[in-house]
Amino acid sequence: MNCRDVYQFLHPYADGELDLVRQLEVEGHLSECSECTDQVENLRALKTALALPSLYHRAPAGLREKLQLPIQPSTRSPRRTYARLAAVAASVLVLLGAVAMVASLASGTTADDRLAERVVAGHVRSLQVDHLTDVVSSDKHTVKPWFRGQLDFSPDVPDLASQGYPLTGGRLDYLDDRPVAALVYHRRQHAINLYTWPATDAPDRPVRGLSRNGFHVRQWQRAGMTYWAVSDLNDQELDEFVRLFRG
Amino acid sequence: MHLDPDTRRQFEDLTLPHLDAAYNLARWLTRDDHAAQDVVQEAYLRAAKYFASFRGGDGRPWLLGIVRRASLDWLTKHRQRDEVAFNEVAHDRGDEESNPVLLAVRKWDQELVRQALIDLPRQLRETVILRELEGLTYQQIATVTEVPVGTVMSRLARGRQQLQQRLSGCPEGGVR
Structure with missing residues (x-):
């Protein structure tokens, strides 16, 4: 060419x-x-x-109530309504999870696949209960030390704001039978949960991608750490995020 | 209009998660907050009406297609001039940043980006918004804007080229 x-x-x-x-x-x-x-x-x-978040016009508070949908009058606040929607989504996920579990019994799914399900479930849960972050900060110098007091390892917290993926905070979560670090980044209105913890086996593993219930997942292992990134962001932007995160 | 409870629930689940996207598109097309709110309300009414004809799949492009139609109707009704002429004098920032490579390293001026987007001709603007702010695929944009994928690609290229020209301060086409 x-x-x-x-x-x-x-x-x-x-x-x-x-x-x-x-x-x-x-x-x-x-x-x-x-x-x-x-x-x-x-x-x-x-x-x-x-991709600057300030360019995105989010619906003003109250617009949802103004929609003359064939919906019963509601006194719920939008946030509670979204929580309810998320709860519906979560129950669908639970159902899908049950179906997947039956399917996995039949086909012999790997431990990684089961972990992927849990990573996605963790992502959904973090959005659903409005508990995305324990420490809210866009400053890696705040987020990284916060983990030091909570975990027996210290995760890398790269600053990707200038590339359009601002850090919005961090959270403790529980995966693979151990407490793990969840770093929360955003792209426009989409949250990205990046889970990381020390790997149980040493070898580096390249990035592999999979999708679960409409969520995109990337997993890799490097320098003794395991990484899982999950979001409803499109594949291409999630790949870019992973590329930038890996530096 | 009456939807039975199950259908209503399906409609809510399909459309309400995309309320932000609906408002964002309407806002960028009408360039006005109140107009955008009206348009979104009208679009949701229409969506409920057309819901029976929805054939499944991703609800977002389907809803955004309806929002776009409602936005265009609003623009027609209010005889708003679709195309705002590009004021070269007002946007001429001189040649201090005319080197395209500097575009990559320069800290973008948010207000400048917003203004450049607002000034884009409507067809280019909607294509860029759907791609860069909503993350839709070429195929989905083609569905929403009712044109072939080839047209989406050429509009996207033209829209970005104009944005780069305006942001680099060389309206005559300095960015190749």
Whole structure:
């Protein structure tokens, strides 16, 4: 591919909309063409600028009540309503979980798959009970020391705000039979839970992706730590988050 | 209009989680808070009416398509000029940041980004909003905006190019 061929694919490339073959062709060209690489970098910078949370207009409080839906009058606050919606979603998840469990008994699901289910359930629970964060801070120098008093390990807390993934806090959670660190990042209105704890086995494992009940999950292991990232964010942006997190 | 309790519950579950997305799109299209609230209310009414024809799948593109239609109707009704001419003088920031590479390292001025988006022609604006703020796929954007995927791609490229030009202060097309 030359610059002329690549040009039409640069936007779909930056958007993660190319098939694997095309993507590799574009990457091959980018590795030897600084001009096209600059263009992709400019595109990424623009995409980051457009991900500023302040550009997103969230529905004003009270709009939901104004909707003349065929819905019974409600005195619930929006937050409680969303909690109720989340509870409905969670009960669906529990049901799906039960179905999955039956399926796993039949097909012999691995321990990792079961852990993935728990990671997703933990993510949903954190949103549902409005308990996303124990320590609310966008400052890694606040979040990291907070964990030191709670856990027997100290997680890495990279600052990704300038790349469009601001840290919003941290939380203690319980997974894989042990307390773990949950770092909470945001992309627009989407929360990303990043769980991490010391690995039980040493070898590094590359990032692998899976989806559970509409949530996207990424898992990897590096330098003796296990990492799980989960969000309802689209695949492409979650991949970008993981790439940035891994540095 | 009457929906039985089960259908009502399904409708709520399908549409209410996307209230923010609905308002965000309406707000960027009408460029007005009150108008956007009216449009969202109208869109939810229409959605409830059309709910029987919803064929399953992801509710967000379906709802956003209805919100978009309601927004365009509002724009037509209020005869708001869709296209705001780009004022080159007001937006000419000189050539201090005309090097496109600087775009990547520069700290973006939020207000500048917002204004550049508002000034985009409507068709480019809605495409960029659906992609960058809502994270929809090309196919979903094509469904919402009722054009082929190829058109989505060219609008996205043009929209971004115009944004880069405006943000870098070279309206004549300095960013390649």
